[in-house]
Amino acid sequence: MEVEIAGILFLFVSFFGLLALGVPVVYGIGISTTCTLLLSVSGMPALTTVAQRMTTGIDSFSLLAIPFFVLAGELMKQGGIANRLINLAYALLGRLPGGMAFVNVLSAMMFGAVSGSAVAAASAIGGIMTDRMEDEGYPRAFSASVNITASTTGLLIPPSNVLIIYALASGGTASVASLFLAGYVPGFLVGFALILTAAFQVHRKKLPKGEKVGFAKTLTYLKESFFSLMLLVVVVGGIVAGIFTATEAAAIAVLYAGILAFIYKTVTVKDLPSIILNSGKTTALVMAVICTSMAMSWLFSFQSIPQFISSLLIDNLTNPIVIILIINLTLLIVGTFMDMSPAILIFTPIFLPVVTSLGMDPVHFGMVLVLNLCIGLCTPPVGTILFVGSGVAKVSVSSVIKPLIPFLVTMIVVLLLVTYIPQISLWLPGLFGM
Amino acid sequence: CTSRNEKVLFLAHNLPETHPVHKGIQFFQSELSKLSSGTLEVHIFPNSQLGSEREALELLQIGTIAITKVSSAVMANFSPEYKVLGVPYLFRDKQHFFDVLEGEVGQQMLDGSSDYLLRGLCFYDAGSRSFYTKKPVRVPADLEGLKIRVMNHQLSIDMVNNFGGSATPMASGELYTALQQGVVDGAENNAPTFVSSNQFEVCKYFTLDEHTSIPDVMVISTKFWDTLSDQEKKWVTQAAKASAQAQKKYWEESVTACMEILEENQVEVIRPDKTLFYEKSIPLIEEFAKDKDMKIIIDKIKSY
Amino acid sequence: MILLGKAYQTINRVLEKFMVIIFSLLIVDVLAQVFSRYLLSYSPSFTEEFARFSLIWLSLLGMAYLTGQREHLTMDYVYQKFSEQNKKKATIFIESIIILFATVVMLIGGGNLVYITLDLGQLSSALQIPLGYVYMVVPVSGLLIVFYSIHNISKVS
Ligand code: NA
Numbered sequence: 058m059e060v061e062i063a064g065i066l067f068l069f070v071s072f073f074g075l076l077a078l079g080v081p082v083v084y085g086i087g088i089s090t091t092c093t094l095l096l097s098v099s100g101m102p103a104l105t106t107v108a109q110r111m112t113t114g115i116d117s118f119s120l121l122a123i124p125f126f127v128l129a130g131e132l133m134k135q136g137g138i139a140n141r142l143i144n145l146a147y148a149l150l151g152r153l154p155g156g157m158a159f160v161n162v163l164s165a166m167m168f169g170a171v172s173g174s175a176v177a178a179a180s181a182i183g184g185i186m187t188d189r190m191e192d193e194g195y196p197r198a199f200s201a202s203v204n205i206t207a208s209t210t211g212l213l214i215p216p217s218n219v220l221i222i223y224a225l226a227s228g229g230t231a232s233v234a235s236l237f238l239a240g241y242v243p244g245f246l247v248g249f250a251l252i253l254t255a256a257f258q259v260h261r262k263k264l265p266k267g268e269k270v271g272f273a274k275t276l277t278y279l280k281e282s283f284f285s286l287m288l289l290v291v292v293v294g295g296i297v298a299g300i301f302t303a304t305e306a307a308a309i310a311v312l313y314a315g316i317l318a319f320i321y322k323t324v325t326v327k328d329l330p331s332i333i334l335n336s337g338k339t340t341a342l343v344m345a346v347i348c349t350s351m352a353m354s355w356l357f358s359f360q361s362i363p364q365f366i367s368s369l370l371i372d373n374l375t376n377p378i379v380i381i382l383i384i385n386l387t388l389l390i391v392g393t394f395m396d397m398s399p400a401i402l403i404f405t406p407i408f409l410p411v412v413t414s415l416g417m418d419p420v421h422f423g424m425v426l427v428l429n430l431c432i433g434l435c436t437p438p439v440g441t442i443l444f445v446g447s448g449v450a451k452v453s454v455s456s457v458i459k460p461l462i463p464f465l466v467t468m469i470v471v472l473l474l475v476t477y478i479p480q481i482s483l484w485l486p487g488l489f490g491m
Numbered sequence: 492c493t494s495r496n497e498k499v500l501f502l503a504h505n506l507p508e509t510h511p512v513h514k515g516i517q518f519f520q521s522e523l524s525k526l527s528s529g530t531l532e533v534h535i536f537p538n539s540q541l542g543s544e545r546e547a548l549e550l551l552q553i554g555t556i557a558i559t560k561v562s563s564a565v566m567a568n569f570s571p572e573y574k575v576l577g578v579p580y581l582f583r584d585k586q587h588f589f590d591v592l593e594g595e596v597g598q599q600m601l602d603g604s605s606d607y608l609l610r611g612l613c614f615y616d617a618g619s620r621s622f623y624t625k626k627p628v629r630v631p632a633d634l635e636g637l638k639i640r641v642m643n644h645q646l647s648i649d650m651v652n653n654f655g656g657s658a659t660p661m662a663s664g665e666l667y668t669a670l671q672q673g674v675v676d677g678a679e680n681n682a683p684t685f686v687s688s689n690q691f692e693v694c695k696y697f698t699l700d701e702h703t704s705i706p707d708v709m710v711i712s713t714k715f716w717d718t719l720s721d722q723e724k725k726w727v728t729q730a731a732k733a734s735a736q737a738q739k740k741y742w743e744e745s746v747t748a749c750m751e752i753l754e755e756n757q758v759e760v761i762r763p764d765k766t767l768f769y770e771k772s773i774p775l776i777e778e779f780a781k782d783k784d785m786k787i788i789i790d791k792i793k794s795y
Numbered sequence: 796m797i798l799l800g801k802a803y804q805t806i807n808r809v810l811e812k813f814m815v816i817i818f819s820l821l822i823v824d825v826l827a828q829v830f831s832r833y834l835l836s837y838s839p840s841f842t843e844e845f846a847r848f849s850l851i852w853l854s855l856l857g858m859a860y861l862t863g864q865r866e867h868l869t870m871d872y873v874y875q876k877f878s879e880q881n882k883k884k885a886t887i888f889i890e891s892i893i894i895l896f897a898t899v900v901m902l903i904g905g906g907n908l909v910y911i912t913l914d915l916g917q918l919s920s921a922l923q924i925p926l927g928y929v930y931m932v933v934p935v936s937g938l939l940i941v942f943y944s945i946h947n948i949s950k951v952s
């Protein structure tokens with residue numbers, strides 16, 4: 058036991074020490090893993106093992122979905138799909154009192170849903186929406202906070218890269234297909250709760266309503282965005298109908314988004330290399346962290362750390378509700394200073410055995426984990442979406458914090474619902490027999 | 492805590508703890524502890540905790556862990572002689588299978604892989620692989636038009652295509668969903684894997700054509716082996732051989748239990764005329780025997 | 796110094812081309828796998844393996860490329876509070892740590908991995924290519940990272 062504690066302590070102290078000094082996450086994970094392994098395995102085998110884990114850890118066909126969905130999202134961003142979705146959302150919700158805030162949530166949800174990327178949603182929708190909302194009298198920081206929180210719903214609504222990463226980290230106990238089906242209800246629930254919160258704020262602050270959009274115009278907007286929204290149907294429908302696997306669906310999404318962008322004439326063949334390179338960079342950003350994280354999670358197994366933490370939690374606490382609450386609190390803290398993919402990769406192998414031994418379904422835990430870390434994406438000091446969202450809205454990060462609070466509280470409430478009502482996550486996959 | 496005279500052997504494998512081969516490995520663990528009066532202890536990492544079969548073999552070559560258990564099919568990418576064991580209908584029956592593996596040919600394979608830093612300790616029975624499908628397969632012609640998942644390995648692909656099916660290599664992690672959604676129509680494996688993967692929920696026909704009998708093999712890193720004393724080597728070998736004998740019984744028990752589970756779950760077990768399948772694989776066997784080294788081994792096996 | 800800058804530009808351009816090519820091949824490969832299964836009802840054995848190996852190359856080369864661009868994820872809230880002078884020192888420290896990792900783990904460890912797998916002749920199961928070629932990307936990427944980190948240090952000092 059002393060050996061494990063010393064190992065865990067050394068690992069985490071060196072890891073967080075390196076990160077605090079500004080060492081990139083990918084190297085922070087790699088170096089602390091190597092040093093910890095060197096404590097128990099001799100030189101050359103230890104170094105070679107880390108090198109091996111860095112490659113074999115990402116040697117998985119399922120992970121291919123990541124570059125593909127990134128590229129599909131990039132094609133949609135460049136392809137001007139964001140504007141079409143905003144128009145549709147405006148036609149549906151714009152004329153309600155405070156409707157622009159609802160338009161913001163709905164657009165971010167739709168774009169996040171089809172692109173699978175919260176960063177893409179925040180940047181593509183946020184920039185346009187803050188300007189339009191300011192014209193109608195909404196404070197920029199308020200618009201930004203709406204956009205920031207709503208952008209994260211795309212990580213729950215399929216397709217979603219982080220769910221693919223979770224499937225990998227779960228060691229295959231949660232399939233991508235069932236996670237994709239499970240994500241709809243929690244994702245829409247968060248979106249709906251955010252709209253309610255916005256309505257409450259708008260009512261208090263007496264914010265204006267937009268113009269009514271005629272039925273004919275609505276129909277035009279619907280037609281314009283129809284094929285963009287169809288991507289969701291093609292991807293998830295294709296998986297459910299057994300035409301392709303979840304991974305292959307990602308390649309189909311690229312083809313679909315590419316054809317759409319060519320038809321809209323917003324992307325030409327000449328643009329392709331730079332779009333592909335951009336997606337390659339985003340892919341590498343995520344995959345590099347996965348490389349070293351997989352070495353770290355191998356080290357966890359090698360030193361039996363998950364078993365150790367699991368026995369620590371289960372031996373000292375008897376109430377499963379409390380154990381799961383503690384796991385949630387830990388993850389909320391982790392999320393404030395850690396990015397999503399490394400957090401999923403590092404904490405899934407530790408917490409999943411604990412919750413499954415309490416009878417929790419791995420798919421259900423995936424929803425809890427991702428929603429929990431979505432909150433972290435919007436909080437300082439490390440909050441990718443917070444930074445991107447404030448950046449495109451051209452407001453300072455600190456000015457967004459106050460208007461952000463009610464929305465974060467809402468997300469925490471939904472998190473508790475999703476945690477303690479498994480049906481929210483498991484009802485839809487159950488309907489399809491998964 | 493480890494005492495000064497105690498050596499710990501790290502053993503990694505890819506099977507769940509309920510699997511009959513895991514039970515064989517546990518027998519090895521306790522036998523070795525008994526023989527060595529506790530000076531040689533085995534620490535088992537099941538469930539692919541330390542990586543896939545291929546990755547575990549690499550960790551042996553690197554020298555990070557001491558022992559692993561893999562399928563001979565995977566071993567063949569490291570030590571080519573093991574390829575022979577993937578040939579369809581290589582063995583006449585179970586007795587022939589054990590006679591070969593426990594005889595000169597088997598020992599030669601186990602020792603031969605030492606050239607690749609991997610010393611074979613013993614073979615474990617992994618039964619025979621058969622088809623399980625969503626539509627009944629009674630004769631090879633029934634496989635026509637069916638997409639059958641196979642291991643990503645040329646011999647398996649050619650074999651299924653020769654039978655008339657459409658071989659679809661796919662990672663085992665994606666298989667359950669792929670079967671359920673109809674991306675593939677069936678797969679092939681032994682009964683315990685068919686049951687433990689829960690794929691019997693989706694595939695209601697199990698055709699016992701028993702096309703291949705590919706044993707599992709327990710391997711020790713020569714880097715670790717060389718650090719053992721002669722006495723310790725003897726204990727390890729002895730414990731491994733004893734565990735192989737014990738494992739035969741675990742396997743039979745498991746197969747019986749699995750067949751009962753299949754029956755309870757309304758899976759139709761089909762016992763086809765195996766010669767029909769054998770005839771379809773003759774061209775493949777002849778093609779394989781064109782390699783002179785392989786032919787020598789095949790002839791030796793046939794002569795038993 | 797000028798030479799270093801020139802080499803930096805050239806290596807960037809080559810690496811960018813390489814990443815675009817690998818990424819494009821990946822898409823073609825997986826689409827071909829789906830279409831050949833449905834239109835020709837034939838599943839080639841190599842598409843899945845090719846895709847997996849390409850992703851490994853894309854990821855590790857991309858890891859090196861991003862090191863050169865200094866675009867990896869960081870949590871720099873302590874770093875941002877440093878004075879200009881201390882930021883320089885911190886950058887040198889960070890890049891040195893990266894050089895150490897790239898040298899010890901990726902060049903030496905990865906080099907040994909390539910040596911072992913090539914020497915012992917392990918073949919991949921579908922393409923039957925030596926696995927050492929796949930692992931080769933670890934030392935290659937390690938070498939690139941060392942170069943990029945030296946370039947990053949030279950820019951602050
Ligand atoms: Na999505």
Ligand code: NA
Nearest residue numbers: 393433436439
């Ligand atoms: Na955060």
